[in-house]
Amino acid sequence: MSNTQMPGHSRAGKQCNSAAERNKEPILRVLKKHIAPPRETRDGPSALCLEISSGSGQHVVHFARHFPHVLWQPSEYDARQFGSIAAYVQESGLANVLPPIRVDVCDDFFRWGGDGRFKEDSVDFVVNINMMHISPFACTQGLFRNCGKILKPGGILFTYGPYSINGEITPASNVKFNAMLRRENPEWGLRDVQKDIIPLALKNNLSLVEVIDMPANNKVLVWKKNETS
Numbered sequence: 695m696s697n698t699q700m701p702g703h704s705r706a707g708k709q710c711n712s713a714a715e716r717n718k719e720p721i722l723r724v725l726k727k728h729i730a731p732p733r734e735t736r737d738g739p740s741a742l743c744l745e746i747s748s749g750s751g752q753h754v755v756h757f758a759r760h761f762p763h764v765l766w767q768p769s770e771y772d773a774r775q776f777g778s779i780a781a782y783v784q785e786s787g788l789a790n791v792l793p794p795i796r797v798d799v800c801d802d803f804f805r806w807g808g809d810g811r812f813k814e815d816s817v818d819f820v821v822n823i824n825m826m827h828i829s830p831f832a833c834t835q836g837l838f839r840n841c842g843k844i845l846k847p848g849g850i851l852f853t854y855g856p857y858s859i860n861g862e863i864t865p866a867s868n869v870k871f872n873a874m875l876r877r878e879n880p881e882w883g884l885r886d887v888q889k890d891i892i893p894l895a896l897k898n899n900l901s902l903v904e905v906i907d908m909p910a911n912n913k914v915l916v917w918k919k920n921e922t923s
């Protein structure tokens with residue numbers, strides 16, 4: 695884990711991750727391109743967004759505030775993060791964010807949350823930030839295998855992080871970051887969009903529809919579940 699991704703100060707259980715604080719607004723701008731704005735309605739949320747690996751919970755409350763017509767479901771693998779996520783949700787006072795649930799992305803989706811709440815073709819959006827390179831490749835495989843199932847046809851998976859492109863990592867700072875990750879854990883490291891991820895997406899009925907350059911040499915990849923299988 696890089697220094698910029700280490701949890702920072704904590705208040706009332708809230709972890710404050712400085713990288714999340716910096717990237718939440720640029721990521722929100724990408725989400726706004728793909729998630730339609732709320733219609734004039736008094737109805738409750740009309741779409742569901744699952745965040746996988748919510749970390750501190752900073753992202754999910756920021757996004758939920760801007761999409762009141764979407765119900766946000768934070769999730770974590772690391773149970774030690776639940777307190778922070780819950781503290782952000784509680785402080786926000788938002789009605790459209792659910793309490794965090796435990797999700798091991800390698801596990802099958804029907805076990806997520808422990809109560810069979812996820813069904814095939816039931817989720818509109820999935821957001822996954824800074825997980826692929828800081829977890830074994832089995833997590834990337836689990837992400838695509840499960841998103842291929844739970845997303846509705848036309849549903850979108852947003853992934854954010856640094857990536858290798860056509861077998862090449864740029865710039866030098868990302869090369870160093872990748873080497874550091876691999877020293878920390880040989881199963882971690884930047885995933886290659888063409889060699890590692892697109893084949894997984896194709897196998898799981900998802901297509902890469904947009905690649906957006908982000909600050910600090912990161913990207914958002916926008917994956918759409920095909921309308922017909």
Ligand SMILES: C[S@@+](CC[C@H](N)C(=O)[O-])C[C@H]1O[C@@H](n2cnc3c(N)ncnc32)[C@H](O)[C@@H]1O
Pocket residue numbers: 695699711714746747748749750770771772797798799800822823824825828829833
């Ligand atoms: C660098 S943190 C990113 C957290 C947060 N998304 C952010 O950007 O601040 C990496 C995340 O990957 C998650 N992770 C690792 N293994 C996982 C697994 N098997 N299933 C789901 N998430 C996992 C960790 O729990 C952690 O939240």
